[in-house]
Amino acid sequence: MKKSICLYFQVHQPTRLRLYRFFDIGKDSHYYDDFANRTILKRIAQKCYLPMNELLLEAITKSKGKIKLAFSITGSALEQFDRYAPEVIESFRALADTGCVEFLCETYNHSLASLISGPEFEHQVKKHKAAIEQYFGVTPTTFRNTELIYSDGIGKAVYELGFKTMLTEGARHIMGWKNPNYIYSNDFEPGQKLLLRNYSMSDDIAFRFSDRGWSEWPLTAEKYVEWLHSAEGEIVNLFMDYETFGEHQSSETGIFEFMRALTGLIAKDKELEFVTPSRAAAKHKAVGELSVPQPISWADEERDTSAWLGNELQQDAFNKLYGLEEKLSILDDPALWGDFGHLQESDHLYYMCTKFFSDGEVHKRFNPYDTPYEAFINYMNVLSDFIIRVNNAIAEK
């Protein structure tokens, strides 16, 4: 049996909030920085999404369909593509048409609903599934939760929503002696298969590729294929942000040439083959159960949820937001539900993170605010206005 190589890329863009002052509360309910969102999206489309999609389409065609991979595109990102760069959707559709690309399901707004609310989580999953069907004409069957957040309980909830395969992090503290290069099953639901990210090999591309201080620099496709050969196990799961290509690793670093060469080499290799996540689940048997009582994620050194809910600012904001769920459940105002979704994007909480010492560099890079406190103040001002609107809608009912 050939060793499986499973590529999955995450596509997400947050709906950034505008500077929302106390004076705006109750007066102006437009919360988003449309200019920043448009500018950033257009830039990333030019630097990453469009060229990388084109590269992958060419590579798939050239390999006669041997190159396979998966995407997960959030609803928030799809909305922005629709609004600011519809050509990006076209290019993803072209990839979908090859039949070599699997689209995964997740929460529509890249939210943390799985950590607090069953009903809202289900709502977001269904909404995302419907969006993928609408945009790409395929029904997703594999699930990846926001930031690969997973626990036994979350896996079970996902299974009950009909997903027999789920992706998560091969976090060292839950793996112990286990090797991420095999497939495992959910501790509560033996029928659910888990694909675990090989973080070391994924980060070699996503983070270290252009690091001249790294002993393996420069990384060549040949060298990387050698590593894949020598990796013990049945499958190597390379999961990373799609913005790695052209954005985090700029085109000058040679990342595009590297990916072109790498996919070409693997497609021709006699011992390796590309698989999509659902194909991987069908091909491999689970070698054992994985017990994950506490949620894990792919973020930071801790691989837990502390990047979003680690301090009191984040917890208060999170609790205040989800405290509205009950009221919203009896309202069917699409504008309110739309804003509720955007306010759930995990990015807003990420900006409030105070862990600036070990992973601070990564946090800073993605943060539009100077300090976590500013992020919190701005978010709470927006949320306060939103709460007023929800209460008004309830009063009118």
Add this chain to the structure above:
Amino acid sequence: MKVLMFGWEFPPHIAGGLGTACEGIVKGLAHNGVETLFVMPSASGDEDQSCATILNASDVAVQHVSDTVEEFLDKVKFINVDSNIVPYVDPEEYFEAIEKMKREQTKETTVGFGQKFKFSGKYGANLLEEVSRYAQVGGTIAMQHAGEFDVIHAHDWLTYLAGIAAKELSGKPLVVHVHATSFDRGTDDMVDSRVYSIEKRGMEAADRVVTVSDLTRNIVINKYGINPDKVVTVHNAVDFSGRENLQVDRGVRDKVVTFLGRITFQKGPEYFIEAAAKVLKRTKNVRFVMAGSGDMMNRAIRQVARLGISDRFHFTGFLRGQEVQKMFALSDVYIMPSVSEPFGISPLEAMRSNVPSIISHQSGAAEVLKYALKVDFWDVDAMADDIYALLQYPALSDFANRQGFDEVNALKWNNATLKLKKVYESVVNS
């Protein structure tokens, strides 16, 4: 009566409240028939000179630096100042002022014979150096204008050395005006000893020390060891002429309780937050606002989040110009829970904007405001009670609002400066 007055700034170019107070004093003195020759380190030329002749220290060449002054100046040649040691200045503005000053800093000028100093007149990194140079210029001015004044008046420690030099070279009596002391800027064990020694020297050399409140008067007597007989309180006033209250369309229906000022230890922000949490346990239709910035801001935000009230407790950051009026217009209750406040002009502004105020007993303003509600800064239960009462009982808030408005309108510089004139007369005639 003619006075030679040393200030640090004067409207329109001001970084804090000292310039505003000086303008009020100069105008009030003019009303009372006192002529003022006002010296400032760096005048721009667009100051209102209808009530005083303004002398720009940067235009004055030092001609005869006497030995005594030089010797004296040698002792105070400290260079770097990196803490906020000026009254009424917001840390954010202070930081901006320093940054701006660094950019604009002119090349080092040397002290010499017939030399003009280019003063920044700001609160920059070489503040102490400027203070000592200002003293030399002060002495020169006193000699050049000898016979044109009867008394010398110096505002806050920045100008005390100039006042002393002027006194030494002219023989005229000196009044120093204490707007704040080192003990209002830091805790007892964090007092800047260089600033303290200048303050003490100024107070000792003065014939009279004027303080902005009895609270400050006590500090001057107890912490600087000044003879009580020569320390006189003249409470601040405020000039509201030409000011119309803003009409602002409210976005929120809830009542708003506002704290406006530097978010520092001295202002007691944590007591306000605790009181807010207590009020929110009893009533929901209220929001709390902390307007301003400062070194305790992040701690305050964490406290609010920990108490779980961040959907009802808002931070605006530092407010500028018109935004301050707007904030008052949006407020139903104003609160100043200061731990230590020489005077505290902000509740007067709030009351003038028809906002009933709660202030701490530990503020100078508490000595003059009868119609503000008063609590001890640490008594968060009493604070919560007062907030709740002002929100819930219209009879009380209407009364405080109406009476407070009249009360602050009556606090005029014309009255305060009449007292000041009497202080002048007492030293000139003795």
